[in-house]
Amino acid sequence: xxxxxxxxxxxxxxxxxxxxxxxxxxxxxxxxxxxxxxxxxxxxxxxxxxxxxxxxxxxxxxxxxxxxxxxxxxxxxxxxxxxxxxxxxxxxxxxxxxxxxxxxxxxxxxxxxxxxxxxxxxxxxxxxxxxx
Amino acid sequence: xxxxxxxxxxxxxxxxxxxxxxxxxxxxxxxxxxxxxxxxxxxxxxxxxxxxxxxxxxxxxxxxxxxxxxxxxxxxxxxxxxxxxxxxxxxxxxxxxxxxxxxxxxxxxxxxxxxxxxxxxxxxxxxxxxxxxxxxxxxxxxxxxxxxxxxxxxxxxxxxxxxxxxxxxxxxxxxxxxxxxxxxxxxxxxxxxxxxxxxxxxxxxxxxxxxxxxxxxxxxxxxxxxxxxxxxxxxxxxxxxxxxxxxxxxxx
Numbered sequence: 314x315x316x317x318x319x320x321x322x323x324x325x326x327x328x329x330x331x332x333x334x335x336x337x338x339x340x341x342x343x344x345x346x347x348x349x350x351x352x353x354x355x356x357x358x359x360x361x362x363x364x365x366x367x368x369x370x371x372x373x374x375x376x377x378x379x380x381x382x383x384x385x386x387x388x389x390x391x392x393x394x395x396x397x398x399x400x401x402x403x404x405x406x407x408x409x410x411x412x413x414x415x416x417x418x419x420x421x422x423x424x425x426x427x428x429x430x431x432x433x434x435x436x437x438x439x440x441x442x443x444x445x
Numbered sequence: 446x447x448x449x450x451x452x453x454x455x456x457x458x459x460x461x462x463x464x465x466x467x468x469x470x471x472x473x474x475x476x477x478x479x480x481x482x483x484x485x486x487x488x489x490x491x492x493x494x495x496x497x498x499x500x501x502x503x504x505x506x507x508x509x510x511x512x513x514x515x516x517x518x519x520x521x522x523x524x525x526x527x528x529x530x531x532x533x534x535x536x537x538x539x540x541x542x543x544x545x546x547x548x549x550x551x552x553x554x555x556x557x558x559x560x561x562x563x564x565x566x567x568x569x570x571x572x573x574x575x576x577x578x579x580x581x582x583x584x585x586x587x588x589x590x591x592x593x594x595x596x597x598x599x600x601x602x603x604x605x606x607x608x609x610x611x612x613x614x615x616x617x618x619x620x621x622x623x624x625x626x627x628x629x630x631x632x633x634x635x636x637x638x639x640x641x642x643x644x645x646x647x648x649x650x651x652x653x654x655x656x657x658x659x660x661x662x663x664x665x666x667x668x669x670x671x672x673x674x675x676x677x678x679x680x681x682x683x684x685x686x687x688x689x690x691x692x693x694x695x696x697x
Binding site for chain 1: 569571583634652660674677678
């Protein structure tokens, strides 16, 4: 993996800025040949995990996002750096079901500097054929 | 809408028992009001179909929050709740309404292009293929999708983050989940799913529980893939809001 495969983004932990997280993910997914289906899945998943990280109304602080492209796979990691001390909103049962259907792997939990998530979305067979 | 005595009694019974079947009856009896109010907010850059769904969510909240003992007509109470929901929806999507007209037009064009390409290719097209077909850049395609979809990360109705649900911080959903587990989860979530309008509930079932792709759902329901995408996004936002709501379910 090279530095060129990695994109970093830091945004305020507010809903209106987290849209950028979604746009960036969609842009990178498009670059590596994800289908429209897969891009839409990814956007929903990013929403869901950002929501799990910051809660519905946002937090005081930032979310640092790291996108890594590895072949036909996109990994997105998000980490909250929050100044406030509000209890974290985790994933509801419904969110778990939704994420399980949308992405190949996902995780939300505590990190060394704040709560963090990680998702992995892989390009599937029909897309692999197109680029082959 | 006139409120016959039987409806009033149904409201009283629902307030007492919380019976979901009674709730469904009450919602069905007032769907016309929700649709009427949604139409009042049409022509503001949002599809009427979406507005009707937002209004339906407002109606659900109104049914849950209505106190028949207050002596006011339900339609009066519900109108306030539904209009509030519609206004919040439009306000939250303000950025999308302000999206350049060219992007809105491109979004509409892409909706048909996606379906045409899907038929030609037998699979969901890539962003590059969509861009080549309409002769714009991939960035423009992505921008149009974002502008058109216009769903917001936040829930429709911001709940309190400190609801104290005791949700564990670390959440994993292992791919090893057995079918049985899936059925159990589905049963647990049934009350939540029941609150979605019928078409959305069906799409959520197909995508998240039956594992169909958006393309397959579009084909099965004979609707555009863009519609599937929009309804899924809407459903997820609604489910998120509903999941976070306090158990007493009172409106705002």
